[in-house]
Amino acid sequence: MLSHLPILQVILPLLAAPSCLILGRPALAWGFSFATSAAAMLISMLLLQQVWLEGPISYFLGGWEAPWGIEYCIDLLNAFLLLIVSSLSTVVLAGTRQSVAAEVEPNKQTLFYVSWLLCLAGLLGILATGDAFNVFVFLEVSSLSTYTLISLGRDRKALWASYQYLIVGTIGATFILIGIGLMYMMTGTLNMQDLAQRLPVVADTRTVFAAYAFVIVGVCLKLALFPLHLWLPNAYAYAPSAVTAFLAATATKVAVYLLIRFSFTVFGADFGAMDIPLHQLFIALGLIAVFSASLVAILQIDIKRAIAYSSVAQIGYMIIGLGLGSAAGLQATLLHLFNHALMKGALFMSLAAVALRMGSTRLDDLAGLSQRMPLTAMAFVLGGLSLIGVPLTVGFISKWYLVIATLEMGMWPVAVLILVGSLLAVMYIWRVVEVMYFRDPPASSQVSEAPVSVLLPLWLLVVANIYFGIDTALPVSVTADAAQALLGWGK
Amino acid sequence: MLIATAIGIAVNRDLLSVVMLSSIYGLLSANFFVTMDAVDVAFTEAAVGAGISPLLMFTTMAIVGRYEKLPHRWSLSALVLVSITGALLLVATMDMPAFGAPDAPAQQHVAPRYIEQSGQEVGIPNIVTSVLATYRGFDTFGEVTVIFTAGVGVLSLLMVGDRATKPLSSHLLKASQHKILRIVSKVLIAPILLFALYVQFHGDYGPGGGFQAGVIFAAAIIVYTMLFGLDSARQVIDQAWVRVMAAVGVLLYGAVGVVSMVNGGNFLDYDVLAKDPLHGQHYGIIVIELGVGITVAAVMVLIYFSFAGRLVDRGHQDD
Amino acid sequence: MTDMLLTHYNYWVVMVLMMIGFYIVIAQGNLVKKLVGLNIFQTSVFILYISAGKVSGGSAPILDDAISVYSNPLPHVLILTAIVVGIATTALGLALIIRLREAYGSAEEKDIQEQNQC
Structure with missing residues (x-):
């Protein structure tokens, strides 16, 4: 059975989704989804261990060897991401029952969990596959279920956010489809490793250049990279709280993964640098994104x-x-993928708890929250500190590695700008802290602390934020090796 | 022709004609696919581009209104963006292998094996079905999941609760006053269903397969709904049952994969389903095509019921 | 250059169609029409793939002893999947439009954004 782990990782939630629909009752659907997600997490742990000890795993679907059939190819990079996505899904799902019961209409709750499982399966499918076209198919599974999840938000603006995301997401997916098509025209294959071998021969053609451009722009739309980010704030703001926590912790990570996979594995590490200053462009866009x-x-x-x-x-x-x-830069990115999932998970889950009790997440309504919901407020503060990058939190680790990596390249202005960017984070977190801790709650408010079932997973994430901020061995060694492997592969 | 139609769509402000044109556009592209030897694709595009998609758009239009409100203004930024994308594609065509060239890389590397060996390895004449159901069977599994996902999404958006149980008489979609229409259609529905079954199981030999069959099957039910009203259709076909069927199709497909894992092969490896690999391939393909057909038909019916349900409810609000 | 015109004619049709579709998606205010544009945009990509699979003198990829040259079946398979994905997206988009119209009383981008502002 161990040899089937790569495919079980994806088909478990995939087959659980229709079963969940047949089950019907929301409470049952929640329990079932949680169990499925937990099982997926277990599988991803086993996979990571297996890859760590024995190197990349390849699995031929339908028994047809690649490139004729579709191949699942698990290396350190995607094993690491599979773990992030499935564990975050599990933790967030653990705390969502009350939140969903409060925010989603009763007769739609089962459909909510079905969509959740489909989204999870789609994301895991994107990560696990070694076939470029299969990426597109599972991208659409995750996207369509995401549109559904967002549209279940209470505010009517959720519908508009969902529609906007549908349009942008479909354009992005179609761009990726064009890119894949152009690559196929030039190489005759769809398998990523096969593409990596055959693309260098035709790398000078303008067709391959265009293919690269279409894929990168498509992925960046999904990634919400500045200036293609306009869909994201609405989608996150109006989706049900639990969905926001889930998406923020996983969906963008998967998009970053695609960017890494296509740039480094498929096109090769130094492809993008040839014709256009892509690296400088990325750094510039990244900085603008941070500041704006x-x-x-x-x-x-x-x-x-x-x-x-x-x-x-x-x-x-x-x-x-x-x-x-550079390897150090890549490692910083991978570390931040992991750490950002932890902190955004914690922040959005504490907001979900606030929304559950207060029915709102507007700044003015949070006055004196620390007296009414001390544990939730404290969780938000710790998550915020991590976001800023205070020592002893995971946020510090990512910033540390990123700054070191920039200094290694002699780009000290970039390093300074990164630190200044962190100060901006202090400002938007501090505003919230000030209102929660230094203002009196309205006398009429009868709000009580969030239920234990929400607090427990929330604090699990908060503790993870601190634990992995101190004991960094696991993520650091995994990301270091993954970064090396990516750069080695490209050569 | 395609371009002319597309321009027509761009400049027209009457949504009805826009949708009509888009349906023509669908038919034209289906035609084009036939000349490109892609008969399966043509079949599907005809069913989707000229069938299902305009049907859903008409229904939507009946709800949201027919005319665009605002006169269109040329948007400069959009033009620039579109031009950049177009230019990029133009650049891409520069170094492309010539159209139809047999020595283009696309024709060289992976594809020849499908053409030369699928006869022995899978044993059915339609290569497209071979690739679709076996070599890239997992893509098709993903495709069924996408359909299922869309069904779940539409259901969650347009669910009307249990109001369907109320005895409503919907006059909006009812054409049952037309005796001729009614009789002709009654006569037609049975053959359509039969044709669906034919397409379902004939996919191995000619164009067709689970998806097309599912669409045709759903079309029969949609015709019935149009004629006898949504309520009588809902009486014949229980919506909860349709929902279960949509899930069953996906599960059936997955089950084939799981069975092949239990039998010692990889996921969706049909070789191990029977003693003779060729028989195994055949069983596997029949069952997964059936799974595709069931899910597609169920989801299409579900989607149409949801859309039409909104329309009927609207009709009652207006009364 | 004329050589180029003959051998790449199909791809240029794709380009024009794609630009029209893309333009409708971005610039048009009506939500239904945006989806129609999206369909055109996607269909242009379908044509790109199918054109790439055509072999001169080849016939439809259904095995027959009398035929020796077939067109490439792989793009056909990919596009079958893509068409299905396309209709799934369209259906979901239309359902969203219906709900939007119920919630905002309009299916125009401008109206909805104005209402969101206040």
Whole structure:
């Protein structure tokens, strides 16, 4: 059975989704989804261990060897991401029952969990596959279920956010499809490793250059890289709270993964540098993303929306790491993928708890929250500290590695700008802290602390934020090796 | 022709004609696919581009209104963006292998094996079906999941609760007053269903297969709904049952994969389903095509019921 | 250059169609029409793939002893999948439009954005 782990990783949630629909009752559907997600997490742990000890695994679907059939190819990079996605899904799902019960209409709750499982299966499918066209198919599975999940938000603006995302997402997916088609025309294959071998021969053609451009732009739309980020704040702000926590912790990570996979594995590490200064472009866009999104975040009156803008800024940091093009930069990006999932998971889950009790996440409504919901408020503060990059949190680790990587390349202005960007994060987190801790709650408010079932997973994430900020051995060694492997593969 | 139609769509402000044109566009591209030897694709494009998609758009239009409100203004930024994309594609065509060249890389590397060996390895004449169901069977599994996902999404967006159980008489979609239409269609529905079954199981030999069959099957039910009203259709076909069928199709497909894993092969390896690999391939393909057909038909019916349900409810609000 | 025109004619049709479709998606205010544009945009990509699979003198890829040259079946398979994905997206998009119209009383981008502002 161990040899089937790569495919079980994906088909488990995939087959659980229709079963969940047949089950019907929301409570049952929640339990079933949680169990499935937990099992997926277990599988991803086993996979990571297996890859760590024995090297990459390849699995031929249908028994047809690649490139004729579709291949699942698990190396350190995607094993690491599979673990991030499935574990975050599990933790967030653990705390969502009350939140979903409060925010989603009763007769739609089962469909909510079905969509959740489909989205999880889609994301895991993108990560696990070694076939370029299969990426497109599973991208659409995850996208369509994401549109559904977002549209289930209470506000009517959720519908508009979902529609906007549908249009942008489909354009992005179609761009990727064009890119894949052009690559196929030039090489005759769809398998990623096969493409990596055959593309260098035709790398000088303008067709391959265009293919690269289409794929990168398509992925960046999905990634919400500045200036293609306009769909993200709305989508995150109006989706049901649990969905925001899930998407923020996983979906953008998968998009970054695609960017890394296509740039480094498929096209080769030094392909992008040939014709256009892609690296510099990435660094510039990343910096602009950090500053513009952070500034906008400071102005928001809704905290959920502010943190959503902060996601755009954080994606900026990841892209800077990529743009450096060095092993250290790549490692910083990979580390930040992991760490950002932890902190955004914690922040959005604490906001979900607030929304559950207060029915709102507007700044003005949070006055004196620390007296009413001390544990939730404390979780938000710790998550915020991690976001800023205070020592002893995971945020510090990512910033540390990123700054070291920039200095290694002699780009000290970039390093300074990264640190200044962190100060902006201090400002938008501090606004919230000030209101929560130094203002009196309205006398009439009868709000009580969030239920244990929400607090427990929330604090699990907070503790993870601190634990992995101190004991960095696991993520650091995995990302270091993954980064080496990526750069080695390209040569 | 295609371009002319597309321009027509761009400048027309009456949504009805836009949708009509888009349906023509679908038919034209289906025609084009036939000349490109892609008969399976043509079949599907005809069913989707000229069938399902305009049908859903008409239904939507009946709800949201027919005319665009605002006169169109040329948007400079959009033009620039579009031109850049177009230019990029133009650049891409520069170094492309010539159209139809047999020595183009696309024709060289992976594809020849499908053409030369699928006869022995899979044993059915339609290569497209071989590739679709076996070599790239997992893509098709993903495709069924996409359909299922869309069904779940539409259901969650347009669910009307249990109001369907109320005895409503919908006059909006009812053409049952037309005696001729009614009789002709009654006569037609049975053959359509039969044709669906034919397409379902004939996919091995000619163009066709689970998806097309599912669409045709759903079309029969949609015709019935149009004629006898949504409520009588809902009486014949229980919506909860359709929902279960949509899930069953995906599960059936997955089950084939799981069975082949239990039998010692990889996921979706049909060789191990029977003693003779060729028989195994054949069983596997029949069952997964059936799974595709069931899910597609169920989801299409579900989507149409959801759309039409909104329309009927609207009709009652207006009364 | 005329050589180029003859051998790449199909791809240029794709380019024009793609630009029209893309333009409708970005610039048009009506939500239904945006989806129609999206369909045109996607169909242009389908044509790109199918054109890439055509072999001169080849016939439809259904095995027959009398035929020796077949067109490439792989792009056909990919596009079958892509068409299905396309209709799934369209259906979901239309369902969203219906809900938007119910919630905002309009299916125009401008109206909805104005209402969102206040």
